[in-house]
Amino acid sequence: MLPVTKIATGFVVAFGALRFNGFDLLFDPVGWALCASGLLQLQRSADDHFGRAGFFAVAMACISLVATIWFGASHDQAGSFIAHVIGIAHTAGALIATWLSVDAVIRQIRPSGDLSRAALLDVLRWTVAGLGALSALAGYGYADLGTVVLIAWFAAILALIVMLYRSASLPCLAPPRGPVANPLPPGGLD
Template sequence: MELTAGSSLPLTKIATGFVFAFGALRFNGFDLLFDPVGWGLCASGLTQLLHSAGDPFDRARSFAVAMVSVSLVAVFASGVPHPSDEPASFSLSQVIGLVDTAGALIAVWLTVDAIIRRIRPHGEISTAARLDVLRWAVVSLGVLGILSGFGHADLGFVTPIAWFVAVVALIVVLYRAAGLPWLFPTEERATG
């Protein structure tokens, strides 16, 4: 089965979207890996995998589309100064950051869940198991990071490093699984 010139592998788009959404390449304080672009890439890849309304890829796509807006708001809110003299109160930018982070973790969970549901029945048990472990690691460590960020736990530098490693591993597994035939775009499978 060959892809047409205008199409791209959906998992490649999703993995690249995660690179944009979770990566940071700063130049003069501006992140060149613009998060909304990443979530847009994820939504595009998920749309290519969609079979029907209501399937797991539809739910994940809806969340990725919502994350485009949330991350746009978070980008603009990150430039708004917040009062540091009241540590017990939450500023609007902190609430938006929390919503952005929690939404990103939910989007990862829904996206990887949809992929696992698609590949497991086709005998890709080891890839499905790796993806399952990695989504648990990314989300669990992300939640620990949120708690640590709000002063509920002092986890030091180990948690962010472990989270980063889990995200990189998840992205690598997604890139490696991109060539699986049941993860080709829906229209390519229909014509192939």
């Protein structure tokens, strides 16, 4: 599977919901781990954009696992402070990880000259992040946005995923040849 295909498929699993008896069959931590796998395959140096996005995707895999365990157990989910913190971390982390993942892809596409594709991905990530933040605020009662924002966010994330799938085979998004640069000096840390 191509790295960007892994990222897009990870978004499908992480943002999608296929429920059976109240249990989401699309296990979010697996989606974020798949996304991290694709990002880390594209990492070209120890501290590039794909590496930073990969770090956030790994963090989201962990946060999603905690959220799945916490909300799957019989904890008081409505008023619990811990439930609110986990919910905020899950929502904000997903938006940040998505932003950074698409940003890394855009930064790789733009120098190749495909400016229209990069611009469309840029608009879609802004739309996903903006509508996601509005939905999060509405979820906490700060706004009554109705279902229009949710439908628009779903359409934006779907368009973003489709664009990532369509961009996966671009030569500029091929994994780097050879090993990733070692961040440690020869001989390790002294």
